[in-house]
Amino acid sequence: MKKKAKEPNFLEALKMLGEEKDISPEILFDAIEMALISAYKKNFNSAPNVRVLLDRKTGQYHVYSIKTVVEEVENDIMEISLGAAKAKNSDYELGDIVEVEVTPANFGRIAAQTAKQVVMQRVREAERENIYETYTNREGDIVTGLIQRIEGKNVFMEIGKTEAILSPLEQVVGEEYKSGKRMKVYITEVKRATKGPQIAVSRSHPGLLKKLFQSAVPEIDEGIVEIKSIAREPGMRSKIAVYSESEEIDPVGSCVGHKGIRVQNIVNELNGELIDIVKWNTDSAIYIANALSPAKVVSVAVNEDAKESRVVVPDSQLSLAIGKEGQNARLAAKLTGWKIDIKSESEANDEDLDENMAEYEVTSEESFTAEGE
Numbered sequence: 001m002k003k004k005a006k007e008p009n010f011l012e013a014l015k016m017l018g019e020e021k022d023i024s025p026e027i028l029f030d031a032i033e034m035a036l037i038s039a040y041k042k043n044f045n046s047a048p049n050v051r052v053l054l055d056r057k058t059g060q061y062h063v064y065s066i067k068t069v070v071e072e073v074e075n076d077i078m079e080i081s082l083g084a085a086k087a088k089n090s091d092y093e094l095g096d097i098v099e100v101e102v103t104p105a106n107f108g109r110i111a112a113q114t115a116k117q118v119v120m121q122r123v124r125e126a127e128r129e130n131i132y133e134t135y136t137n138r139e140g141d142i143v144t145g146l147i148q149r150i151e152g153k154n155v156f157m158e159i160g161k162t163e164a165i166l167s168p169l170e171q172v173v174g175e176e177y178k179s180g181k182r183m184k185v186y187i188t189e190v191k192r193a194t195k196g197p198q199i200a201v202s203r204s205h206p207g208l209l210k211k212l213f214q215s216a217v218p219e220i221d222e223g224i225v226e227i228k229s230i231a232r233e234p235g236m237r238s239k240i241a242v243y244s245e246s247e248e249i250d251p252v253g254s255c256v257g258h259k260g261i262r263v264q265n266i267v268n269e270l271n272g273e274l275i276d277i278v279k280w281n282t283d284s285a286i287y288i289a290n291a292l293s294p295a296k297v298v299s300v301a302v303n304e305d306a307k308e309s310r311v312v313v314p315d316s317q318l319s320l321a322i323g324k325e326g327q328n329a330r331l332a333a334k335l336t337g338w339k340i341d342i343k344s345e346s347e348a349n350d351e352d353l354d355e356n357m358a359e360y361e362v363t364s365e366e367s368f369t370a371e372g373e
Contacts, residue, residue: 011056011057011058014119017119022126023122028118029054029056031121031122032115032119033052033053035118036111037050037051037052039114040063040107043110049067049078050063050065050066051063051064051066052064061103063101064100065077065100065101067080067098068098069081069085069092071094080100082094085098128197131160131162132190132197134160135162135197135199138187138190139188139190140187141211142185142208142212143164143184143187143201144159145157145158145164145166145185145201146158146159146180146181147178147181147183148163148179149179150177150178153167153171154166154167155177157185159201162197164185164187165198165200166202166203169204170188170201170205171204172203172235172271173234173235174235174271175271183203183269184208184212185201185203186202186205186207186208186211187199188201203234206230206238209238209240209266209270209275210240212266212270213227213255213266216257216262217254217255217262219254220242220254224244224246224254225242225243225244225251227241229241229280229335229336229337230335231331231334231335233330234273236273236327237273237276237327238270238273238274238275238276239331239332239334239335240278241278241279241291242254242279243279243281251280252278252279252366252367255277255368260368263277266370275369276367277367277370278367279366284302284304284309285301285362286362286364286365287336288309288311288336288338288340290364290365290367291331291336291340292311292321292328292329292332292342293369295313295317296313296314296317297313297321297362298314298345298361299311299312299348299359299360299362300360301354301357301359302357302358303354303356303358305356307337307338308341308354308357309340309357310343310353310359311340311342312345312348313342321342322342
């Protein structure tokens with residue numbers, strides 16, 4: 001006959017639970033003692049002068065009434081006579097504090113129920129705190145989320161053992177959000193709330209693009225290639241400026257990957273969002289020309305103090321440089337931090353250059369535009 005496995009006693013169960021949930025057993029002991037005091041007062045109409053001791057070795061509990069030694073007892077709940085005290089211990093004197101055990105015979109059921117409630121409450125609190133600590137250290141990182149449900153315009157996602165909220169402002173117009181779909185999201189904020197940590201995530205934040213490149217390009221993760229700037233119009237187009245101090249390293253090529261596989265994986269994750277990868281340059285004129293990729297540039301005039309520039313492009317490249325609804329020019333300005341005025345060659349020939357600007361003939365450096373498959 002198979003011997004039935006021995007169930008763990010109260011103390012063993014408490015220790016096992018503490019280890020499983022990463023809570024110190026002593027925290028649970030203290031919490032149970034405080035709760036038992038409240039339970040005793042509630043059920044036995046006691047004055048606020050009791051102490052409950054939960055024995056750490058045996059798991060037994062004892063309730064003690066705390067009394068002051070007096071000559072003549074006027075309040076038998078708060079006081080004990082000198083004679084009665086000396087009967088317990090001859091060393092007691094007037095004014096001393098005596099603890100008298102008053103554990104009720106029927107206190108076991110109340111104690112067990114109270115202990116269970118307190119332990120479960122503390123476990124929930126500890127789990128919430130552990131989740132908060134885990135994810136507050138991951139603000140600015142990306143995680144893979146599983147869409148659980150959609151309430152109104154909010155998308156609720158499962159990330160690890162908790163839930164995150166993708167609000168309408170952090171969603172990408174045109175993206176499809178449906179239950180059971182997995183997607184990478186960027187953690188923007190983690191804060192404490194009544195029902196536990198509240199984690200806000202984003203699909204539209206530029207940080208998502210940055211982290212995707214860090215994950216996909218080892219040279220970025222190792223610090224060999226640096227992301228200098230990102231400009232993004234979520235779901236439409238993004239520009240990313242990269243740089244390497246080493247002349248042997250091609251920063252744009254590193255991000256593109258063999259046959260474009262690295263950047264293509266990112267484009268696919270972003271559902272076909274166009275990505276322009278351009279080379280950052282210390283020379284403002286060259287950097288501005290690079291930022292306007294895929295358009296070709298003839299010259300760039302700059303006013304370094306005002307961070308204003310005039311860019312001249314071939315007549316045939318004007319619409320490409322400006323982009324649909326001005327998107328390419330707008331992203332280039334955001335990427336560089338410069339005001340960019342784009343002119344065709346024929347327009348520039350008919351205008352005088354601002355005297356505060358210095359003009360340079362430039363050739364755009366290597367760039368790459370990744371499109372959805």
